[in-house]
Amino acid sequence: MASSSVAGEPKQSRPGFFKRSVQFFKDAWGELKRVRWPNRKELTSYTMVVMGTCIFIILLIFGFDLGISYVLELIGLR
Template sequence: MQRIVKFFREVGREMRKVSWPKRKELTNYTVTVLATVTFFSLFFAVIDLGISELIRLILE
């Protein structure tokens, strides 16, 4: 039991050393991730549509 308590104390000590992002940084990172995901989703949707149409043309 003592080892578990020691472990959580050390975890708490280490968590205080962590450099957390500021609100503005976090907002910028979130917008960047959402924009990237949106771009790649649309990109792959267009590629998928193109390949599907190409295969339909070949098989008909």
């Protein structure tokens, strides 16, 4: 008596793997067509912002590391 569907409702069949895969890629391609892609000037600007942020974070972590190393040396734990 263990049934996965509620009584009275027809069991809906799920499309096969291949059909679902094709539909996924059709939908994804449709979404990519609607994307507003940046022009060269915007892309260069965004790239510079990302690179600047990465360099800033690297220098910040490097500074913290040097500071902590210096403090550990002062208290004799290094």
